Amino acid sequence: MHFEVVFLGTGAAVPVPLRSTTSQFVDIHGHTYLVDAGEGVQLSLRKNKLKFQKLKGVFISHMHGDHVLGLPGLLSTMSLLGRKEPLLLWGPEELRPWLDATWKAIHAHMSFELDFKPWGEGEEVLLEGERHRLVSAPAKHRIPTRALRIEEHSLPWKLDGLQAKSKDMPFHVRQALKRGESVLWNDELQEASMWCKPPGKTRAYVYSSDTRPCESVKRLAEGADLLYHDCTFAERDASRAKDTHHSTAKEAARLANQAGVKQLVLGHISTRYRDTGELLGEALAFHSDVEVAMDGMSKIVVAG
Ligand SMILES: [Zn+2]
Numbered sequence: 001m002h003f004e005v006v007f008l009g010t011g012a013a014v015p016v017p018l019r020s021t022t023s024q025f026v027d028i029h030g031h032t033y034l035v036d037a038g039e040g041v042q043l044s045l046r047k048n049k050l051k052f053q054k055l056k057g058v059f060i061s062h063m064h065g066d067h068v069l070g071l072p073g074l075l076s077t078m079s080l081l082g083r084k085e086p087l088l089l090w091g092p093e094e095l096r097p098w099l100d101a102t103w104k105a106i107h108a109h110m111s112f113e114l115d116f117k118p119w120g121e122g123e124e125v126l127l128e129g130e131r132h133r134l135v136s137a138p139a140k141h142r143i144p145t146r147a148l149r150i151e152e153h154s155l156p157w158k159l160d161g162l163q164a165k166s167k168d169m170p171f172h173v174r175q176a177l178k179r180g181e182s183v184l185w186n187d188e189l190q191e192a193s194m195w196c197k198p199p200g201k202t203r204a205y206v207y208s209s210d211t212r213p214c215e216s217v218k219r220l221a222e223g224a225d226l227l228y229h230d231c232t233f234a235e236r237d238a239s240r241a242k243d244t245h246h247s248t249a250k251e252a253a254r255l256a257n258q259a260g261v262k263q264l265v266l267g268h269i270s271t272r273y274r275d276t277g278e279l280l281g282e283a284l285a286f287h288s289d290v291e292v293a294m295d296g297m298s299k300i301v302v303a304g
Contacts, residue, residue: 001029001131001152001155002027002028002029002030002300003027003028003029003152003203003205003300003301004026004027004298004299004300004301005024005025005026005205005226005228005298005299005301006024006025006026006027006048006050006296006297006298007024007228007265007267007293007294007295007296007297007298007299008020008023008024008025008038008041008044008045008048008295008296009021009022009023009024009036009038009040009041009044009295010022010267010268010269010293010294010295010297011066011268011269011270011271011295012066012232012246012268012269012270012271013066013270013271014066014271015038015039015040015066016271018295019269019271019294019295020038020039020040020041020044020295021038021039021040021065021066021067021069021070022036022038022061022066022067022209022267022268023035023036023037023038023041023044023067023070024036024207024228025045025048025050026150026205028132028150028152029131029132029152031056031129031132032050032051032054032055032056033055033056033057033058033059033134033150034052034055034057034058034059034074035058035059035061035148035207036059036060036061036067036068036209037058037060037067037068037069037070037071037074038066038067038068038069038070039065039066039069039070040070041070041071041073041074042070042073042074042077044295044296045074047296048296052074052077052078053078053081053083055087056087056088057087057088057089057090057127057134058071058087058088058089058090058091059090059091059126059134059136059148060089060090060091060092060095061139061145061146061147061148061207061209061210062092062139062141062143062144062145062146062209062210063091063092063094063095063098063143064143064210067209067210068091068095071099072099072102075087075099075110075114076106076108078111078112079108079109079110079111079112080111082111083111083112084111084112085112086112086113086114086115087112087113087114087115088115088117088127089114089115089116089117090117090118090119090126090134090136091116091118091119092118092119092144093118095116095118096116096118099114119136119146122137122138123135123136123137123138123216123219123220124136124137126148130154131152131153131154131155131156132150132151132152132153133150133151133153134148134149134150135148135149135151135220136148136149137149137216137217137219137220138216139208139209139210139211139214139216139217140211140212140213140214140216140217140245141209141210141211141212141245141246142244142245145209145210145211146209147206147207147208147209147211147216147217147220147221148206148207148209149204149205149206149207149220149221149224150204150205150206150207151202151203151204151205151224152202152203152204153202154179155199155200155202156178156179156199157177157178157179157180157192157196157197157198157199158196158197158198158199159174159177159178159195159196160195160196163195164195169185169195170185173185173190176192177190177192177195177196178192178196179192180192180196180198180199200303201303202303203225203226203301203302203303204223204224204225204226204301205224205225205226205227205228205301206220206221206224206226206227206228206261207228208221208227208228208229208230208247208252209230210230210232210245210246210268211229211230211245211246211247212241212242212245212246212247212251213247213251213252213254213255217229217255218255218258218259219259221255221256221259221261222259222260223259223260223261224259224261224262225261225262225263225301225302225303225304226261226262226263226264226265226299226301226302227256227259227261227263227264227265228265228267228293229247229252229255229256229264229265229266229267230246230247230252230267230268231247231248231249231252231266231267231268231269231279231283231292232244232246232247232248232268232269232270233246233247233248233249233270234248234249234273234278234279234282235248235249235250235282237270237272246268248282249266249278249279249280249282249283250282250283250285250286252264252266252283253282253283253284253285253286253287253290254286254287256286256287256290257286257287261287262289262302262304263289263290263291263299263302263304264283264287264289264290264291265290265291265292265293265299266279266280266283266290266291266292266293267292267293269292269293276292279292280292
């Protein structure tokens, strides 16, 4: 089952030719989500040939411009192109009035409904799908900011279709077996393990957003197969990381290691680091599987 993240914008604060500001496209089993919407996100989606009209939801981690300024433009284009399906939108309370004021000021009429869901307190499930869920938890930044976990659950058992067909297995029996249940058929109790392979291990992707290393993000990242963590600075700028409520490469890698994360991607890279080898080197001292994100880079989430 497909589970992929495309890093559309991997830079911090200001967009430069090689690094746009933050946004990511996540496809989990064909359900697609946008995670943050930095300036120019609609062009990045087009460049990467990603279909934004089919997005199911958008998650905005916080109201800093480098995470949200691309949203009005994207929504406006969706409307101009005639989107009809409602769009889920998670974000802080201030997001809705800001968008409403923008539509009013530019005399825009939206062709679809925005199903806005402001966050609550603490860790919370934002969406519970049949086989995946979105969970959010507070990060530690200058303003209210949330991290996001997108994970699989209740994966189906793999039925041997040819065998089931050859025995004329009825639909309801197949469905029960795929859920891993035992079911009475032909006067005998059929166990899922007699007909199916058990499901693969569930996978999880976690996005830290802008943050200092903190317990809440560490808990959310526990056992994740892939973590994208704030890495705005190198260790020599650790005091700036502290002052601006961001993380260094070392801090990101140490947290990933403590949380038992399989793969770490460093992102939100400050434009001051032309050569990111310094960041990578510092992180590799604390975690063995690290990459520095690049715009347009995609990662399949692999069970660790
Ligand atoms: Zn920020």
